[in-house]
Amino acid sequence: MREGKFKLRWATLLDLDIVYNLMVQQNIADLGHALLSIEGLRERWQAPDFSLSEHSQIAFSAADQLLGYAEIRPYHPNQFSTQLYLTSNPSSFAVGQRLLKSLEAGLPSDTQLIARVSGKNERNQQIFAASGYGRGLTFLIMEIEMAEAPPAPVWPAGVGVRPFTPNQDEQATYATDEAASRDKGYSNPMSFAAWAKRMSLNTERFDPTLWFLACYEEEVVGVSLNFYLPENDCGLIDHLGVRRSWRGRGIGLALLQHSFAAFFARGVKKVQLSVDSGSLTNAPRLYEKAGMHTVQTYRIYSKTIS
Known part of the structure; x- marks a missing residue:
């Protein structure tokens, strides 16, 4: 598909190297480091719930130079995570808008799209806002x-x-994590299956010796x-939570x-975590x-297809 001086198509595995390099460039500019390896990207592209022909779009100039890449990744039922990566060029704003619009085509009504955008990346924030995403x-x-x-x-007395322990603690951990999450401003209740997927429970990334x-x-x-x-040789505190009745101890x-x-x-x-700046439990403190x-910092932008 052609749009002005650039053309769009879905990505293929042959694009893995150039897309990964683009992601790394933007990650370094936004965060100071890459977020995943090239093998990690390959695994994401080959995941059972992800289809390059349905969930990705890549943009090239008329001279076949890479201009941008975008994807939507299934997150919850009727909910996708949107990612947008762009090179620095005069048409990047138009390219970004067109990539997002192309990904939305064919999505059913009430589908929610959620994007996480670095606080440093003013260009992408403006593109999402201009594309109908609201800032959260x-x-x-x-x-x-x-x-x-x-x-x-x-530890308090008795705790x-x-x-x-795998094959023993899944349900209790899920229940406690969900209960602790209810007081978060962005609480989004999950089924056990959705939680297990979100927490990479059945992947090589999961290390039960790092869950406490x-x-x-x-x-x-x-x-x-x-x-x-x-x-990044870095630890990630992905979920930290305490049941409401046990807080303050x-x-x-x-x-x-x-x-x-x-x-x-x-x-x-080095260990990192992310937290809502307006946390109801004052977690940053x-x-x-x-x-x-x-x-x-990063900001959440969201849009519901109507």
Whole structure:
């Protein structure tokens, strides 16, 4: 499909290298580092729920120079995550809008599209806004770089911590994570199947020795669900939460410090997480207390197909 001085088509595996390089360039400009490896991108493109012919669009100039790439990735029923990557060129605004419009074609009504855009990337923010996406929450990316072992956590009486046990703890962890998430401004209840997919439960990325459960007797009262990002030699606190009735006792801080210690013991000194800047539970203050600081922001843009 041609549009002005550029042409669009869906991506193929032959485009893997050039699309990956474009992603890395934008990731470095936005975040200072790449977010995934080229093999990680290949796995995403070959995932059962992703179709390059339905969920991707790539733009080239008339001289066949890469101008941009966009994709929508299934996230929840009737909900997709939108990603947009553009080169620096005079037509990038028009290219970005056309890529987004092309991806929306054929989507059923009430489909929700959600984009996460770096606070540094003013161009993409403007493109999403001009394409009918509304701006939502702002998130902080917070980080700690440990020069020495973190303080030992202090647990309230009767509460201890243990690692996740596969084929035993899935339902209890899911229930606690969902319960703790209800007080988040962006709470989006998930089925167990959707949660397991979101948390990479059945993938090589999942490492049960980095998932920690705070327990009172047999009850799971808090969770810290973590991942190692080899591309950046960085730990990720993906989900940290405590059941409402157990808050205010230091369990969140103890889980955080326990997670820091687990990464430090593996030689991983840098750990990151993201948090809603307007958190209803004032989570950023907890993370600052643990020694973390804000290194980046990103904004959520969303659109519902009508």
